[in-house]
Amino acid sequence: MKVEVTTKRKFQQLKEQEIKKQATNEQEGLNSESSTFQNTAEDVQRSKPLHPELVQAASAVASSFPRSKEQAESELLAQLRRHEETTDKQRRGGTINIRNVISEMAVKRQSPAQRGVRISNRISLEMDEDGQRIKPGRPSSRSFDSGRSLKAGKRLNIFTKASPETENALKTVSSPTIWDLEFAKEIAAVTEQPPRNGFEEMIQWTKEGILWEFPIDNEAGMDDDAEFHEHIFLEKHLKDFPKQGPIRHFMELVICGLSKNPYLSVKQKIEHIEWFRNYFEEKKEFLQEI
Amino acid sequence: MAARRVGVSSWHRVLSLSGRCGRCSSTNTALGKTVENSEDAREEIVLPRRKTWDKLAVLQTLASTVKRDPTAAHYMFQDDPYLMPRNSATARLFSLSKESGRNAAKYIIKEFPHFFDKILAEPNIPSLMPEICTPQIEGVNEEALKERINLRMVKVSVDLFDQLLQAGTPVSLETTNSLLDLLCFYGDGESTQEKESKEKEDLEESEVNASEQETPKRPPQRGLHPSASRWRENNNAERIFKIMPERNAHSYCTMIRGMVKHGASAKAYDMYTELLNDRHKADVHTFNALIAAVPFLKDRFLERWELIKMFLNHMAQQEVQPNVRTFNAVLKTLRRCGGVGRSMAVPVIKEMEALEIEPSLATYDHLLSIFYRTADLAPSSIISEVLDDVEKRSFTPQDPDDARFFISAMQVCCDLKDIKLAYRLNKAMEKGDNWKFLDMDRLNSYWSRFFSLLCMMEQIDVVLKWYKEMSPSLFYPSPKNILDLLQALDAANHLEVIPSVWEDMKQLGFSKRRDLLEELLSLMSRDQHPEEIQLAFAKCAEDIKTVHEQSGKDQAPVEWTGSALGSVTVVFSRAGRIQDAWSMMERFQQINRIPTELVMDEFLNCAKQTNSPDEAIKLVKLAASLGLPSSQKLQSRIEKEFELSEDQKKALESIQSDSDSSDDSDRD
Numbered sequence: 001m002k003v004e005v006t007t008k009r010k011f012q013q014l015k016e017q018e019i020k021k022q023a024t025n026e027q028e029g030l031n032s033e034s035s036t037f038q039n040t041a042e043d044v045q046r047s048k049p050l051h052p053e054l055v056q057a058a059s060a061v062a063s064s065f066p067r068s069k070e071q072a073e074s075e076l077l078a079q080l081r082r083h084e085e086t087t088d089k090q091r092r093g094g095t096i097n098i099r100n101v102i103s104e105m106a107v108k109r110q111s112p113a114q115r116g117v118r119i120s121n122r123i124s125l126e127m128d129e130d131g132q133r134i135k136p137g138r139p140s141s142r143s144f145d146s147g148r149s150l151k152a153g154k155r156l157n158i159f160t161k162a163s164p165e166t167e168n169a170l171k172t173v174s175s176p177t178i179w180d181l182e183f184a185k186e187i188a189a190v191t192e193q194p195p196r197n198g199f200e201e202m203i204q205w206t207k208e209g210i211l212w213e214f215p216i217d218n219e220a221g222m223d224d225d226a227e228f229h230e231h232i233f234l235e236k237h238l239k240d241f242p243k244q245g246p247i248r249h250f251m252e253l254v255i256c257g258l259s260k261n262p263y264l265s266v267k268q269k270i271e272h273i274e275w276f277r278n279y280f281e282e283k284k285e286f287l288q289e290i
Numbered sequence: 291m292a293a294r295r296v297g298v299s300s301w302h303r304v305l306s307l308s309g310r311c312g313r314c315s316s317t318n319t320a321l322g323k324t325v326e327n328s329e330d331a332r333e334e335i336v337l338p339r340r341k342t343w344d345k346l347a348v349l350q351t352l353a354s355t356v357k358r359d360p361t362a363a364h365y366m367f368q369d370d371p372y373l374m375p376r377n378s379a380t381a382r383l384f385s386l387s388k389e390s391g392r393n394a395a396k397y398i399i400k401e402f403p404h405f406f407d408k409i410l411a412e413p414n415i416p417s418l419m420p421e422i423c424t425p426q427i428e429g430v431n432e433e434a435l436k437e438r439i440n441l442r443m444v445k446v447s448v449d450l451f452d453q454l455l456q457a458g459t460p461v462s463l464e465t466t467n468s469l470l471d472l473l474c475f476y477g478d479g480e481s482t483q484e485k486e487s488k489e490k491e492d493l494e495e496s497e498v499n500a501s502e503q504e505t506p507k508r509p510p511q512r513g514l515h516p517s518a519s520r521w522r523e524n525n526n527a528e529r530i531f532k533i534m535p536e537r538n539a540h541s542y543c544t545m546i547r548g549m550v551k552h553g554a555s556a557k558a559y560d561m562y563t564e565l566l567n568d569r570h571k572a573d574v575h576t577f578n579a580l581i582a583a584v585p586f587l588k589d590r591f592l593e594r595w596e597l598i599k600m601f602l603n604h605m606a607q608q609e610v611q612p613n614v615r616t617f618n619a620v621l622k623t624l625r626r627c628g629g630v631g632r633s634m635a636v637p638v639i640k641e642m643e644a645l646e647i648e649p650s651l652a653t654y655d656h657l658l659s660i661f662y663r664t665a666d667l668a669p670s671s672i673i674s675e676v677l678d679d680v681e682k683r684s685f686t687p688q689d690p691d692d693a694r695f696f697i698s699a700m701q702v703c704c705d706l707k708d709i710k711l712a713y714r715l716n717k718a719m720e721k722g723d724n725w726k727f728l729d730m731d732r733l734n735s736y737w738s739r740f741f742s743l744l745c746m747m748e749q750i751d752v753v754l755k756w757y758k759e760m761s762p763s764l765f766y767p768s769p770k771n772i773l774d775l776l777q778a779l780d781a782a783n784h785l786e787v788i789p790s791v792w793e794d795m796k797q798l799g800f801s802k803r804r805d806l807l808e809e810l811l812s813l814m815s816r817d818q819h820p821e822e823i824q825l826a827f828a829k830c831a832e833d834i835k836t837v838h839e840q841s842g843k844d845q846a847p848v849e850w851t852g853s854a855l856g857s858v859t860v861v862f863s864r865a866g867r868i869q870d871a872w873s874m875m876e877r878f879q880q881i882n883r884i885p886t887e888l889v890m891d892e893f894l895n896c897a898k899q900t901n902s903p904d905e906a907i908k909l910v911k912l913a914a915s916l917g918l919p920s921s922q923k924l925q926s927r928i929e930k931e932f933e934l935s936e937d938q939k940k941a942l943e944s945i946q947s948d949s950d951s952s953d954d955s956d957r958d
Contacts, residue, residue, distance in 0.1 A: 200365075
């Protein structure tokens with residue numbers, strides 16, 4: 001609403017300015033061009049009578065002329081009238097002589113560029129879905145557009161910048177909802193490009209886990225807590241067994257076999273040895289007899 | 291010493307960069323240490339800290355050494371030479387088919403997981419294994435519901451929820467909210483349906499793009515609400531919302547977002563007023579959705595702007611900080627507000643600056659659309675300022691609309707006919723990661739427009755340089771581009787390049803396009819050229835002739851037009867191929883056309899050159915039979931210029947008498 005009113009007023013002001021300019025142009029004595037119109041205007045204005053003394057003085061002067069007295073008289077009278085008019089005009093100052101102005105305006109034609117602009121404005125109005133025709137506002141808004149720049153201008157002044165503490169306070173941690181997940185996917189898809197060469201394809205595959213990571217790590221994918229020496233050097237678990245004898249021999253063979261076994265974890269190997277220990281403990285009575 | 295230190299560390303680097311050597315990293319340092327020890331035992335040995343490289347570092351370095359090959363197609367098409375795409379339509383088709391093949395494979399793995407349960411790779415590759423989508427937890431309880439919501443099974447979750455309610459067990463607010471999220475996001479359809487429709491939309495959009503290559507200006511109303519009016523009255527989401535015993539802000543927000551997404555903007559606004567009545571606070575995403583829905587709520591521009599301002603004021607009151615997507619939504623709505631949008635766009639940008647929010651590419655895209663909507667309102671300062679900002683940064687995607695920026699910017703440059711801006715834009719695109727915003731379709735249209743602008747504004751050698759570099763590896767010229775190229779060649783008087791352009795046309799599959807053929811032929815036949823060029827033109831014309839004559843499977847042959855036929859005849863004549871020229875002349879009668887004066891003159895010239903008066907006489911016979919007024923002139927010309935034998939002279943006279951008699955009979 002506000003915008004409409006101001007633009008209408010602006011247009012009226014513009015119109016008045018135009019008219020004033022044209023009036024001043026005229027007053028500066030456009031003798032050369034369109035003199036016929038001026039003359040017609042003056043003819044119309046001749047209805048105002050001159051001072052009778054002036055008329056008598058003019059006729060007296062004319063009679064003193066040797067020939068064509070009537071012509072001289074009419075010329076003099078015409079000149080006097082012109083003087084009257086100019087003094088009148090200048091006395092009145094900037095008042096508008098509408099008829100002259102209109103006659104002036106009638107002569108000028110709209111330049112094709114202007115017409116084109118107006119038509120295109122109308123077309124763009126039709127393309128815009130606004131119900132109202134803000135037609136009078138169009139020329140003035142155009143003059144704004146030509147100087148538009150992103151650097152100069154006022155802001156909306158709706159928001160204030162939050163201080164960092166309030167920002168932190170506002171950031172609440174919550175698990176991402178389906179909206180967030182899908183939005184993240186959409187954003188990632190904006191800059192997703194197919195690989196441009198073999199190396200980029202390999203990069204993509206490495207990220208997906210399809211390709212091994214170079215330099216090759218032997219232990220990729222193996223989650224074993226123990227080091228290699230814990231697998232191989234299992235002698236320390238034989239502490240509880242006798243130091244000599246067939247049991248020891250047997251257990252050393254067991255340990256040798258276990259150390260070469262890649263499929264059992266350290267815990268399982270220790271359990272094996274424990275089981276043997278328990279077994280031999282139970283059978284101790286029988287073994288003592290041997 | 292410093293040199294030695296550098297030497298050792300560089301040797302480290304060399305070893306690690308050798309990539310595929312497969313050596314264990316611990317052996318590297320062991321070797322390094324021994325070398326150091328032997329070389330420099332006296333001084334304090336400061337072992338350099340071992341560098342840990344990212345697992346992708348080697349590959350990324352290698353990838354950075356490979357530049358684009360201007361003679362090859364894109365990497366994804368390099369498989370079988372027969373399957374290399376020749377023009378943009380086939381390129382799109384092939385890439386889509388490749389993608390659909392992958393999707394088909396994924397579908398098979400998903401549908402028949404029992405065929406894929408053997409784990410053969412060591413270590414296991416989870417991304418190639420079928421994923422477990424069946425819910426594990428059974429029973430009618432909340433845990434089962436949560437699991438099904440996580441697996442995105444819409445209908446099953448709703449049924450389970452109803453069962454829970456009927457059994458009387460209360461469902462927690464959080465679970466209900468997550469169920470509402472699921473329902474609102476998918477709008478009551480299933481999750482797979484959503485994907486299929488999205489793919490169909492992509493295909494349709496790309497088809498529309500193809501047709502739009504001819505008319506680069508997009509229609510303004512397109513693509514605004516793809517899932518419009520899919521929100522049914524009283525669907526599950528609304529029902530569950532109504533029966534919820536308590537609701538919090540999240541429930542309202544997710545309902546609003548769902549309604550906006552699926553086209554029920556008026557309902558979303560009502561829901562928002564309900565939210566305000568319950569004295570909750572909406573979050574920033576909800577406000578973004580509401581602002582995006584404004585064009586559907588109001589029609590008049592000022593009302594739209596007032597509504598936007600109202601939402602923004604509410605945001606400020608509820609102490610919700612806007613983000614970049616808020617401002618992008620505002621600008622997107624202002625695009626549809628005509629003059630109001632133009633006056634209000636700059637204050638919005640200033641507000642963004644004041645809040646220190648970095649604009650994304652979508653911001654700039656909306657700005658360009660607001661200010662450069664019609665061709666005459668063109669303040670060019672906006673685009674140069676936008677380019678100033680864009681040139682400095684390498685952008686990350688923040689908004690789905692970011693990808694449109696480069697296309698619309700290039701369109702603006704083309705409209706303004708400003709080649710310098712276009713160069714700047716191109717440089718900005720090549721900076722950093724910005725090139726990634728252009729996927730294949732957009733890349734094609736971007737380069738298409740850029741090339742048109744180049745043809746219009748630049749010198750021919752620059753144009754040809756760009757042409758050789760960019761096509762066909764980066765983009766496939768459209769028919770309009772070929773026309774522009776021909777005109778540029780014409781303007782620069784470089785018509786000898788035309789045969790190679792014809793070769794390209796054949797490769798691109800444009801050899802049957804009538805407009806291009808006409809242009810090509812008229813350019814070839816217009817002026818006389820030196821000898822070799824004429825011969826090359828004649829070969830070209832012969833190719834075109836075969837195009838017109840062959841009828842491929844299920845394809846009607848291209849019809850001859852009078853001008854095309856005439857041009858071909860002229861070209862043949864100038865090259866001295868009289869027989870071919872004569873066969874062309876014979877065709878005129880077939881298509882009911884009359885050869886022009888120029889054609890017949892050239893034919894006679896050719897006949898004179900090759901000293902074949904028989905052909906000349908045949909020409910006169912043809913002209914007479916067609917009743918052309920110029921037959922007399924031709925006849926006199928032949929008598930003057932040719933050495934005729936007796937028979938030929940008699941034949942000539944007989945034609946004349948025939949024509950006279952036919953004239954007499956006509957007069958009667």
